Amino acid sequence: MVSRTAMAVWVGRAAELGALAAAVEGLACGNGAALWIEGEAGIGKTALVARGLAPARAAGYQVLTGFAEPLTRRTPLQAILDLVRICPRSPDPRRARIAIALRERRLGPGEPAADRAAEIELVAGLVAELCVAGPTVLALDDVQHLDETSFLLWQRLLRVADELPLLLITTCRPAPRRRELCALRAAVLRHGNSVLSLAPLTEPEAAELVRGLAGQLPERVRELAMGNPLFLRELAEAARFDGLARLPAALVERLVPEGSVEVLRMAAVLGEAFAVTEVLALTRTAAAELAPVLREAVDAGILLDRGSHLEFRYPLIRQALYDALPTALRAALHREAAQVLAATGGDLPRVAGQLLAAGQPGDAWAREWLAAQATVLVGRAPELAIELLTRDVEHAPAPDEHGAILLLALAWAELSAGRYEQAVPRARHGVAVAPRAGQRAEMCFVLARSLFGLGRGTEAVTAVRQMLSRNDLPVIWRSRLLASLAMFQRAGAGEVEAAEHSATQALHLAESAGDPFGTAYALIVLWANCSVRRDHGTALATVDRALAELRTGGEHADLRAYAEDARLLTLQNLDRWAEAAQAPVAGVSAAVLRYWLGRWSEALAELGPALADFSHAGLRDPGPALCRHGVSALIAARRDHREAAEEHLRAGAALPITTAGDRENRDFLVLARSVLLEQDGEPRAALALLAELLLARRPGEMSLSHQWLPDLLRLATELAEPDLALAALTACRAEAGAETTPGRAGVALQRCQGLFDRDPGPLRAAVEHYRAVGAAVDLAASLEDLAVVLAIGGEPGQAREALHEAVTRYRECAAEWDIRRAEGRLREHGVRRGVRGRRGGREVSGxxxxxxxxxxxxxxxxxxxxxxxxxxxxxxxxxxxxxxxxxxxxxxxxxxxxxxxxxxxxxxxxxxxx
Missing domain, CATH: 1.10.10.10 (Winged helix-like DNA-binding domain superfamily/Winged helix DNA-binding domain)
Structure with a gap:
């Protein structure tokens, strides 16, 4: 963090410095912390941090400082990459490797921007390694300019700061408050850390500061600064020499060496930080000629030498230099800067930022450059790309060849960002005006996916069918559209046979065209159909084939992630839990896996921070979001965390359920609601809720009702509802009978049969199976059911043994509700666990x-x-x-x-x- 507001005289802030000192002292003991420092521009945030971190630097800690600026908000992770010094030319091999890995992540043609979770983990991993080497400080200025992905990464670091010798410091202006900003501030407080709000200096403090600067300001003039230290300093200096009327110009004339003014005006066009090579190219000046000018500016304190780049010390000075340029000249310079940066291999978002600032839509060179770089730019800086592309597209509604490319890129960007409402009319326009058949087909692909994202599946199918009726479609796009149609038919309307026909056609065409994306897309639809039919063996072979296609293609990160998730689900259906646990998945899919493995804390960690903090592009569609809230709610309910469960249930209830895919993802939410109803003493309402979900699976739905049917049968038996109990058993028998390869449904049937017949034999078989494969949650529930059946059969000793093991396993998950329910069920039959050492099974400490x-x-x-x-x-x-x-x-x-x-x-x- 550069001391851009450093004061020559230090006044006030004793309490804030004390908080910083305490945080730095804690690092020596291995205690991490986070500080949030807020206040208006110039209030002294940066100066406070610079002064407070002096002891950390003196102690030899790693102190990394940086700042965000408006342009970095459009470039995912850029501010934090700069902060931790990640760049391809870094002398540290770890940082260089991470930078190269990040640059290699590109969009594949025909798919939206990839999930950023991998990038977040790469950077977070580096920070953890830095902390292993020694106490580390990360100080980031102006976080109000951070992009969404950087907010997620900073939250990620915040959650582990107290586990590492890591001090996180952020400074922020108080307004405007973005949602992510409010969530991050709340997270700092929630983790027990400090928020320091810097108030303006009092009148006596302001007077003391001015006196310390050897200046004189009348009280009425000091009031103009409103207690802002930077403004006080500059006003005092300007008043001494130039008077107040000419403050901006006077500041430049007084502070900037005369010989460097023009060069610095050009540099101001490049932004708050810039490379020397960029100024050389823009000014068309030889390095030998420019060197003394820049050195003079550094010596005068106008610029700071940051090694790889120079930086304006005071944003106020840079703005004054920039504002002195005529508007038309500024636009021309931004346009020229963009061209210079592009020619010298400048970073794409910097080039795009200059084009945006130039404000010249329709410029021939700019359109040509943007058409060539649009796909990569959308992946690197989606917000910046959308803004720039929107301006150019709306300037030229009847696109030429370049315009069609830009329109297509914009539609993809809006789809990737989850802006379906904007993407739909954009893509419709593209279908109508794109000059080439392949472009029209791709626009239709975007249109259909956007419509489906809005829950308008019928319109999506209609759009695809209309495009498929054309005779001029390239084979690749005919196959992709057919695969898309198949996906909508199955996931939207549950039409398995129609989806099978469409996907098979798509597969043949994609294979004939050698298109890995189309081939894998069609195979994934066929995987889904196999899963609906419970042909899990064929499903696994199908998804493995899809993954092989995608690995050969080397692109299409989104589709590859979807295929990995599909494979994980099939492994679970086959009860191959050990293999599933090694699958390379994260997020919601990993959380579901860890739920069934009984690793609930890990599941919640995969699902991320609290509701107020959570924002993720991959969860903008209802399906994964329904599952995310459902898993979180069910764990909270079973752990007796009522408030958290209800919060997630409310969030889940607000999501639309319109497609078969949505219905497939709502089961955890329904189970969580049923648990709360049981806890409230309303078991019949819980039973009715489960029956509605589990006994009415619509055609074409993949919903895995067998994993919940034992819960339904348990309630039906306890409430003396024999018809519902028989219905649950019959449904489970049908599920097991549909499995072409014995899997989870068959074992669930053993549980149901044992409960229904009050026969311990099938339940013992289920217990041994779950014990062997590692399905911890099913094992605990089966042990509980076995204990009840043994107690009913007059075997209290064996019942007590089964109950004790069930409770022990429940306690490993902190499933307090399940413990109470299990003990209550057995108490009705005169069986209690008794005391075995420390009551409750597992110790809580040590x-x-x-x-x-x-x-x-x-x-x-x-x-x-x-x-x-x-x-x-x-x-x-x-x-x-x-x-x-x-x-x-x-x-x-x-x-x-x-x-x-x-x-x-x-x-x-x-x-x-x-």
Whole structure:
């Protein structure tokens, strides 16, 4: 963070400096923290941080500072990449590798921007490694300019700051308040950290500051500064020499060396920070001639030398230099700067930013450059791309060849950003005016996907059919549109047979054209059909074939992620949990997996921060969002976290359910609501809710009702509803019978049969199966049901044993409601667990409180492995590993990774002595 508002005299801020000092001192003990510093421009935020971090620098800590500016908001992660010094030319091989990996992530043709989760984890992993090396400070100025992805990354770091020797400092102006900004500020407070609001200096403090600057300002003039230290300083200096009327010009004339004014005006066009090579090209000046001019500006304190670039020390000075240029000249210079940057290999978002500032839509060179770079620009800086493309497209409603490319890129960008309402008319226009058949077909592809995203599936199908009726379609786009049609037919209307026909046609055409995207897209529809029919063996072979196509193509990140999720679901359906646990997935799919494996804290970590903080492009569609809120709600309900469960249920209820895909993703929400109804003493309402969901699966839906049917049968049996109990058993028998390869439904049938017949035999078989495959949640529930059946059959001893194991496993998930329900069911039959050592099974602190995964991670921490290294070795996400480390810290009563290592070493020594 550059001290752009540094004061020659320090006045006030004692309390704020004390908070900074305490945070820096905590780093020495391995305690991380976060500070949020807010106040208007010039109020002294940056100066406060610079002064407060002096002890950290003196102690040899890693202190990395940076700032965000308006242009970085349009470029995902750019401000934070600059902050942590990630660039391809970094002397640090780790940083260089990350920079290259980020640049290699590109959009494949025919798909929206990829999920940014991988980029976030790469950068977060680097920060974790820096913290392993020693206490680290990340200080970021002007976070109000951050892009959405950077907000997510900063939240990611905030959640682990107290587990690492990491101090996060952000400064922010108070308004305007974006939603993400408010969420980040709230998260700082929620994690127990400090928000420092810098108020204006009082009148006595303002007078003291001016006196310290050897200046004199009348009280009425000081009031103009409204207690702002920067304004006071500049007013005092300007008043001494030039008077107030000519403040901006006077500041330039007084502070900027005369010989560098014109060069700095050109530099001001480039932005607050710029490379020397960019100024050389823009001014057409030789390096030898420009060097002394820039050196003079650095010596005068106007510019700061940041190594790879120069930076204006005071935004006020840069703005004064910029404003002195005539408007027409500024536009021409921005246009020229864009051309110069493009010719010298400048970063695409910087070139685009200059074109945007030039305000010259329709410029021939600009359109040609944008047409060539639009696809990459949309992936790198979607917001900037949308703004620039919108201006150019709306300037020329009847597109030429370049215009058609720009219109297509804009439609894709709007689709990728979830702006379906804007993408629909844009794509319709493109279908009507695009000069080439392939462009019209691609526009139709975007149109249909946007309509489907709005829940207008019938219109999407109509649009695709109209395009398919044309005779001039390229084979590739005919196959992709057919695959898209098949997807809508199955996921929208549940028309499996029609989808099968369309997907088969699409597959043949895509294979004949050698199109990996079209081939994989068609195969994924066929996978879905196999899953609906419960032909999981064929489904697995089909999705594996799709993944092979996508790996060969080397692109299409979105579709590849979708295929990985599909494969994970099929492995779960086949009860291949160990293999599923190693799948390279994250987010909602990983959370569902970890739910069934009984790793609920990991599941919640995968789902991200609290509702107020959450924003993610991949969850703008209803399906994944329904599932996300459902898993979160069900875990919260089973853990007796009523408020959190209801919050997620409210959020889920606000989402539309219009397609088969939506209905497939609502089951966790329904189960969570049923649990709350049971807790409220309304089991019949819970039963009716489950029956409505599970006994009315519509044709074409993939909904995996068998995983919940034992819950329905349990309630029906307890409430003496034999017809519903029989209906649940019959439905489960049909599910199991449909499985061409025995899988989860068959084992669920054993549970249902055992409950229905009160026969412990099938339940024991189910318990042994779940124990063998590692399905922890199903195992605990089957043990509970087995205990009830044994108690009814007059075997209280065996019932007590089964109950004890069930409760122990529930406690590993912190499933307090399940423990109460299980004990209540057995109490009705005269069976109680009794006391076995410490009541409740697992300890809550000390080594005995750690789960098997936590023990393993503690050992790896002691061995010096980084968070990313542990994550890779255990097939977990770095976020999940950090969650485990947090639990280890709490259970062992230690404050840092170093202390974890010490505890591990002491434990190992004790074991050797023993």
């Amino acid at each position: 080594w005995d409180a750690l789960t098997r995964t936590e023990l393993r991670i503690a050992d790896l921490v002691a061995d010096g492995q980084s968070t990313p290294g542990i994550a890779a070795g255990l097939y977990l996400s770095p976020r999940t590993v950090q969650t485990h480390i947090s639990h280890i810290l709490a259970k062992l009563g230690v404050r840092s990774r170093v202390e974890i290592a010490g505890e591990v070493f002491r434990r190992r020594e004790g074991a050797e002595v023993g």
